[in-house]
Amino acid sequence: MHTTKTTIRLPEGVHAVERTADLPRESWDALVGPYDAFLTCRWLDVVEATAGVPMTYLWRERAGRPVAALATAVATTSVPWALGRPDVVLRNSAKDGLPDAAELLAGLAGDPSAVLMPALVAGGRHVGSTRVLQAPEATGEDIEALVRAAEALATDAGLASAAFLYLDEQDTELTRILDSRGYRSCTTGHYSVLQVPPEGFESYLAALPRKRRSSVSAERRRIREAGLRVDAEPLATADLPRLAELESALLAKYAIDIRPDELLPLMHQVRDYFGDDAFVMVAHADGGIRGFAMILRHGDQWYTRQTGYDYAYQARTGLPVYFEVLYYRLLEEAAAAGVRTLHYGLGSVQAKRSRGCTTTRQRCHLLPL
Numbered sequence: 001m002h003t004t005k006t007t008i009r010l011p012e013g014v015h016a017v018e019r020t021a022d023l024p025r026e027s028w029d030a031l032v033g034p035y036d037a038f039l040t041c042r043w044l045d046v047v048e049a050t051a052g053v054p055m056t057y058l059w060r061e062r063a064g065r066p067v068a069a070l071a072t073a074v075a076t077t078s079v080p081w082a083l084g085r086p087d088v089v090l091r092n093s094a095k096d097g098l099p100d101a102a103e104l105l106a107g108l109a110g111d112p113s114a115v116l117m118p119a120l121v122a123g124g125r126h127v128g129s130t131r132v133l134q135a136p137e138a139t140g141e142d143i144e145a146l147v148r149a150a151e152a153l154a155t156d157a158g159l160a161s162a163a164f165l166y167l168d169e170q171d172t173e174l175t176r177i178l179d180s181r182g183y184r185s186c187t188t189g190h191y192s193v194l195q196v197p198p199e200g201f202e203s204y205l206a207a208l209p210r211k212r213r214s215s216v217s218a219e220r221r222r223i224r225e226a227g228l229r230v231d232a233e234p235l236a237t238a239d240l241p242r243l244a245e246l247e248s249a250l251l252a253k254y255a256i257d258i259r260p261d262e263l264l265p266l267m268h269q270v271r272d273y274f275g276d277d278a279f280v281m282v283a284h285a286d287g288g289i290r291g292f293a294m295i296l297r298h299g300d301q302w303y304t305r306q307t308g309y310d311y312a313y314q315a316r317t318g319l320p321v322y323f324e325v326l327y328y329r330l331l332e333e334a335a336a337a338g339v340r341t342l343h344y345g346l347g348s349v350q351a352k353r354s355r356g357c358t359t360t361r362q363r364c365h366l367l368p369l
C-alpha cells in the first residue's frame with residue numbers, strides 16, 4: 001500500500017490513495033455495514049475498472065487503524081452514468097417536484113452543468129445511501145476531516161463542486177456537518193428495502209392489504225398459466241449479451257441511451273469480482289429470456305443491481321414479468337436462503353411500497369467551489 005502524493009495538505013490522520021489495490025482492504029471492509037454493499041472493496045474494484053474517471057479513497061486513522069473512510073470519484077459531463085452527475089440529479093429532482101430541488105436549482109449562478117461540473121462525487125458512485133464509512137468509535141471530527149479532505153482534493157483538481165448525491169435521512173451526523181460547511185440540499189428520491197419474512201412468500205402475501213393480496217395472487221396465476229418460469233442462475237453462466245440488451249431497453253424507457261456493448265464490461269467485472277455472490281433471476285418463456293434481475297449477496301442482505309425486460313413480449317402478453325422476477329420469485333429464494341433484507345434502491349417508489357417496501361428519503365448535498 002502507498003499513500004497518494006498530492007499537492008495539498010490533508011487533515012491530520014487522513015490518508016489518500018487512487019487505486020483500490022493500495023487500500024488497507026481488510027480494515028476498510030471492517031467499516032462496512034449491512035447497507036454498504038456498494039462501498040466494499042470488491043464493489044469499488046468493479047467501479048474503478050469501469051468508471052473511466054479518476055477516483056480517490058480517503059480514510060482517517062487513530063491509534064494506527066482506520067476509523068472512517070470515504071470513496072470519491074470525479075464526474076464530468078461526458079460520463080455515461082448520468083445519475084452520478086450533480087447537474088443531472090438536480091435537474092431531474094426539480095422536474096419531479098422533489099422538495100427543495102426547484103429552489104436549489106433556481107439559486108445557482110447559472111446553468112447547473114456550467115456551475116457544478118466537473119464535480120467530486122463523494123460517498124460512493126452508486127445510487128442510494130452514499131455516505132462516510134465509520135467505526136463505532138468514529139467522532140464527528142473524524143467525519144469532518146474526511147469532508148474537508150474531499151473538498152481540498154476537489155479544489156486542488158480545479159473542480160467546480162463537491163457533492164454527496166444520495167445521503168440517507170438517517171445519517172444525521174454527516175448531514176449536520178455538511179450543513180455547517182455551507183452545503184445546500186434537496187431531496188433526490190427514496191431508498192426502498194423489503195424485509196423478508198422467515199416463513200417465506202405466504203407470510204409476505206398475508207401481510208399485504210386484502211386487495212393487494214388478491215391482485216398478487218391473480219398475477220402469479222397468470223404467470224403460471226402462460227408458462228413463464230423464473231429461475232435463479234449463476235451470473236458466471238448467464239447469457240450476458242442478452243441481459244445487456246434487456247437492460248439497455250429498460251434504460252431507454254427513461255431516456256438513458258446506453259448501448260448493450262457499453263453495459264457488458266460492468267457485467268463482466270461483477271461476474272469476475274463477485275463470483276458466487278452474484279447471480280441472476282431469469283424469466284424464460286416461449287424459448288427466450290424475457291426478463292432478468294442481477295442480485296448481489298452481502299451477508300444476509302441481497303441487493304438488486306441491474307434489471308431489464310423484453311417489452312415486446314410484455315406488450316403482447318400483458319404479463320407482470322417485473323413483479324414476478326424482482327419480488328415474488330426473488331422473495332421465495334431469499335427466504336429459503338435466510339436473507340433478512342432485499343434492497344431495491346431508488347425509483348418506482350409507489351410500485352415498491354405497494355409490494356411491501358419501506359422507504360427512507362435521500363438528499364443531495366452540493367457545495368459549489
